[in-house]
Structure formats: C-alpha cells, structure tokens
Amino acid sequence: MLQQIRTYLVFFILLLFSVSVNAQIDSKKKNVSIPAIENENDTLDASPTTPAKSLGNTGNFGGITIPKSTPNLKMPKKEFSMFGEDFGDPGELYADRLKKQQSSITNKLELGTKGSKVDVFFGNHRTTSKTVQVLYRDYGLEDGDLIRVSVNDEIVEYRVGLINVFRGFTIKLREGVNKIEFLALNEGYALPNTAHFRVLDENKNIIAADMWALSINVKGTVNIIKDPN
Template identity: 30%
Template sequence: MKRILFLFTILIFSQQGQAQEELNKKFTPIPPKDANTKEVAPPKEAPPKNDPPAVAEKPDPYKINPDELFKNTNLYKQEANVEGIFYRRNQFLGSIKTTGLTSTIRYRDAAFVDGDKVRVYLNDKVIQPEVSLDGEFKSLKINLVQGINKIDIEALNEGFASPNTAEFQVFDDKGIVVSSSEWNVGTGYKAVIVLVKE
C-alpha cells in the first residue's frame, strides 16, 4: 500500500510540474502602432569629399617686397621719424609687367615749380645724374633687360617749398601709358618703380 501511495504522490507532482502557467494568466495584447507617429529615418551620412589636393602656387621670382627693399641702408636712406612730416621716407610706386623691349618715363614738377632736382638710377646705376624738374614733361627712354628693371628716382633737393614733388608717367614701347603717379619725398629719399620684362 505504501508503494501505491508513493506512486500516486509522484504522479500528482509530475502532472503539476508539466502544466504551463502562462496559459492560466490573462491574455495581454500588443498595442498597435500609433498611425500619427511617423518613424524618423536616421540622418544620411554625407560621403567624404574628395577634394583635389591644393596646387602649390609657383612663387613669383620677380615679386618685390618694398619693406625688404628699403632695408638696404647702402642704397636707401632710412625713414626719419619726425612727427607730422610724412615725406621723409622712401616711396614704392609699384611693379609693372611688360613684354616690350623699351620703356619711356616722363616726369615733371607736380606742384609749384620751385627748383626740384632728381637723379635717376636703373638697377642701382646712375643713368641721369641731375635733372631739374619744371612744368613741362621730360622723358627718358630705357632699354629693358630680361627680368627686373628697378628705377630709383632720388630727390637731390626740395626746392624752395618742401617736399620734392614730381609726377611721372611710364609708357610701353607702343606709347601706351602703363602707370602714372606722383611722389612727395624729402632730400636723399627715393621713389621706386619696378618694370618686369617677361
């Protein structure tokens, strides 16, 4: 009898172990998707840019830096730091490229004709030792060399009224004006223009 009772107990417990508890609970449905809520798409990644490498520009061998140019104390008088006087310094009047064989420079006194005198250099060599400026243009024809043709115009005095004032014009070999400007420099200072023959 004990054996039957033992077998019966084991049978009841084994039935209880195989029953599924999930089925005894109440069913909870999965809620449907809300129709008003839109699904947000992930942001699109931009493809990496394939920029071509930056092309290194070839430095211009004929580029003139006036600050470096005027540092040469053998050729250029240093600027005088006098308050209120702005003409006691050198002036850079620009760099012009040309393909011509010659160039003509014309100059005259730009203000009151007061006896201003200048000296003209080409590549640091004197080509006009003394020129008196008056109201009429005087001209100087220059045979250009390949590359840099640096023209310095030095004020030899300031006349009766300071500073030394002058107007200049640069013509190419076809007679076309390529530059025109004025300078106001003190005695011993220079106005510089560069013609680059390509």
C-alpha cells in the first residue's frame, strides 16, 4: 500500500515538472511588442539654411587676400619633346657620333681609305696563247678583302676572298679582246681593297701584272687581246 502511494506521488511530481517546462517554452516563442513613445523634442528641423554671404569683389576673406583670376589666359602651345629642339633627331646624333669615332680610329691606325674611287684600267696586253691563267692575292694584310671576277661580262668568281697566296682560274681566250674585271666588294677592316694580280700564258709567262688599291664597288680592268697564231 505504501509502495503504491510513493509511485503515485512520483508520477504526480513528474507531471507537474513536464507542465512547467512546456509553459516556459511557450512563453519564449511569444513576441512582445513595445509601443513607440512619441517625443516632441525629437522632431527634425527642416527649415532652409541661410546662404552664406557672398564675398563680392573685395578679394578679402578673414583677413586673407584672394588673388584675382585672370580670364582668357592664353598659354603658348608647344609640342612636348623628350629631346628638345636644341638636340635634334637622336638617330642622326648617334650616326654622326659613330662616324666621328670610326674616322678617329682609322686615322690613328693609318687605315683611312687611300683607294681609287674611280674605275682603273690596267691596259691592253697581247698574246697568241690559247689559254691564260688569272691569279690574284692580297699583297697587304689579310683583312677580309672580297672581289668579284668577270670575263667578257660573265661572272667567273661571284665572291672570293683574297689571301696572301696567289690563286685563281684558267680561261680559254677568244680571238680579239678578252676583258677581265675585278670588282671590289668591300675594303676589309684595313682599308682599302688591295690586291696583286697576274695573267699567265700557257707557258707560265706573265702577260700582264699589276696591283690595285680600290674603294668599295670600284673596278679594275685589264684587256687580254688574243692575236691569230
């Protein structure tokens, strides 16, 4: 009997506790609105502000004199240049400077051009030989001189470098004039283009020989005239 009363009492306490918890949860879900209270002192003053007084033309503001603006002030128009008018074109300046420096070096080393600036003729030379050997060499410093050799206006050696040893080619002569041309393609690094040439007959006899000192694009010409046998 006592045990049953205790059981009912525990059940009743648990029931009361459950009801209390549910009541607290429901009270947290409810929103409480607080009515706004109007305050007469919080009104916004929307009255227009009084414009500040114009300074007029006095040019004085609190004891500070304001400089007067100059209307229609015209500034001179001038194109901007990084180098200025007094310096000229930078490319031309560099070229002139390089030319002066190169001229100074060639003068100090005595390499200035002394070659002919006009075509040179080495004369007419006669032979009865059927063939001739055309030889050439650089009699000065091996400095990279280049020549082009033509026979009767036909190129035999398009671009050949001159060394200190004779070398060349053999051609068959036609009756009459056989024109041999040496064209200076450059002047090497020790100006001018210098060479020594020889023309030998079939018996190794010298028909013609001479030396040249030519500027670039200048020709040296020798004529070998074949007589009938």
